[in-house]
Amino acid sequence: MSERSFEPRHSVCPYCGVGCGIEYAGDGRATGWKAPVNTRGEICPKGAAAWEVVDHDDRLRRPLVRESGTLVTAPWGEALGRVETAMRDIVDEHGADALAFFASSNCTNEENYLFQKLARVLGTNNVDNCARLCHSSTVAAMSARFGVGAMTNTLEDLTEADCYLVTGANPAEQHPIIFRSYLLPAVREGTDLIHVDPRSNDTTDAADLHLPVRPGYDIPLLNAMCKVVLEEGLVDGAFVDERTEGVDALRDHLADVDVDANAEMAGVDPADLREAARTFATADRAAAFTGMGMSQHHCGTDNVHALLNLVLLTGNVGRPGTGVNPLRGQNNVQGAGDVGALPSVLPGYEPVTDADARRRVADAWGVEPPAEPGLTEVELTHRFGEEIRGAFVFGENPAVTEPNASEVARAFADLDFLVVLDLFETETAELADVVLPGSAWAEKSGTVTNTDRRVMRMRANAEPPGEARRDLEVLRTVAARVTDRPEAFRYDGPEAVFEELTGVSPLYAGLSYESIGDGYGRWPFPEGAESGTDVLHEEEFAAGEPTAPLVPVDHVPPADDLADGDLVLTTGRVLQHFNSGALTRRSGTLVRMRGEDVLQIHPDDAAARGVADGDEVRVANDRGSVTVEAEVTPGIREGTVFMTFHYADPLVNTLTGDALDPEAKIPEYKHSAVRVEPVE
Secondary structure, eight states: OOSOOOOOOOEEOSSBTTOOEEEEEETTEEEEOOOSSSTTOOOOHHHHTGGGGTTOTTOOOSOEEEETTEEEEOOHHHHHHHHHHHHHHHHHHHOGGGEEEEOOTTSOHHHHHHHHHHHHHHTOOOEEOGGGGTTHHHHHHHHHHHSOOSOSSOHHHHTTOSEEEEESOOHHHHSHHHIIIIIHHHHHTTOEEEEEOSBOOHHHHTOSEEEOOOTTOHHHHHHHHHHHHHHTTOOOHHHHHHHEEOHHHHHHHHTTOOHHHHHHHHTSOHHHHHHHHHHHHHSSSEEEEEOHHHHSSTTHHHHHHHHHHHHHHTTOSSSTTOSEEEOOSBTTHHHHHHTTOSSSEETTTEETTOHHHHHHHHHHHSSOOOSSOOOOHHHHHHTBTTTBOEEEEESOOHHHHSSSHHHHHHHHHTOSEEEEEESSOOTTGGGOSEEEEOOOGGGOOEEEEOTTSEEEEEOOSSOOSTTOOOHHHHHHHHHHHHSSOGGGGOOSSHHHHHHHHHHHOGGGTTOOHHHHTTSOEESSOOTTOSSBOOSSSSSSOTTSOSOEEOOOOOOOOOSSOOOTTOEEEEEEOOTTOOTTOTTGGGOSSSOOOTTSSEEEEOHHHHHHTTOOTTOEEEEEETTEEEEEEEEEOTTBOTTEEEEESOOSSSOGGGTOOOOBOTTTOOBOOSOEEEEEEEOO
């Protein structure tokens, strides 16, 4: 431990989108406090270990610059000077659209707002965040149908549901406080839990019914469930008549669907599928939860459209205990999108093509943002070295998190200039020309927005170590140097940034640091509201219409074709670690455990390949290969294998494909054709 002084102050956990309150507990530990979500102060293993990264020996404490191919320490003035010169030169020679800005859903609303403002004041909408890699398809489908892409309900009212349909998510491990403090108590009191997932896991253990769907076949499964609802007269007729459009077109589209054939295609038992449909449709209040198992496909948007059809047909929108509830990943993945760190929308999800929205932003900034949408994160890396000449990566690690990782690493090498602002010398930072040392969760103040739309305050428990600086100050300084509008970036702290945000974003209008306090404000926040809007779409949908369309969707085959002997690789998280592992793998408490960096394979698939439990195996396809230990288990469905994406070694994204959803531009992480063989 260092000699820095630490002061316990209420903050928010830096990991998943639950938004648990944590603070410094002394002796190098973090603890929970009785916050809006973890009302008893309960925390998960990641939250308990959150302090370990704050004072870790590997923290960046001085800027780094590249000299003769090697990163060496340098004064702040030199590092910032290189950033200013390089970015200005690129804009002068190639235009602002030659720059790419990777925002951070692990950082505050104020920081992300400032970051996207920097990009747009420079003259480009090429700003995106890692929501592109997890839930952009969910947001696209829900925005198109409902007018906004966020949880429709609150954690509290969801405890009133009679049925939970959890599809493509594992909240018991990925959102443990939501599961153990809200969902599991309801299940124990009689709420039915249906789990749709290709493998059995901790969530499955609590389920009444498990549908082990074949990866990439969610649409046949959900279309079949909708067909059961229609053919058995389980439609909520009053709701469909009053709140939807297009039921006849959907009925005609599903007329030829054979429920048994679709179930077989999806790899589930037809009787179980029918039971799931009946249970969901006959519940007085049924709530759907969706995760990356649904969204991370090149048909992810259509997957979610199919789920929305089921929810609308059964009248499960606009009431407590119902709705469609995406379980978001990082602690501020909701907020990063809310504040405009996306290439096609301004703060508040107003399109960059909307002239009135651009004028309102210009009134606050003194400069109008560009009118043409920018490129998404994966589109940007695909164009590195061509029309994209420079990049600013803030608090993310795309060299590990993007698909087809070997190509991504080669693409980064083609940039003229790369600057990274982060806590550690990550795999992405190792490729940079300048690395700026930033601030951990416990060293910053601001707000984050959790998975059920609560805006909550973070407060600094410590100063950054060495010469590291707070992220907001670094971003403000860089923006003042590289743009011609330094006056647009003069703030006396995060509260001033938030005040500007509330004037620019209709979603956050009415919120203030004072009104949030130690509690929260949930957007949208109407004038005079005590804490905001709990249940969305009660009388009309957020788009301003009383009805939402029912949208027929067809099955879209996975992008990877399976050759003889191929297995389908799917990926996910485990309880003890988080995302790319840039933070958790540096935590001494969160050591690797069996089942984390192994290949889970079904016994029949293992036997056919001469693989025994504990063997070292090579997992390969045309994109690359990794070597990993095999865990032979019936918990994974036959024909499918599973790995986590937490580690740079083995780097599972060496194997994942970069085929993109045509609408959301999300990659297909959840279906990669691979060959598995024992290492001789």
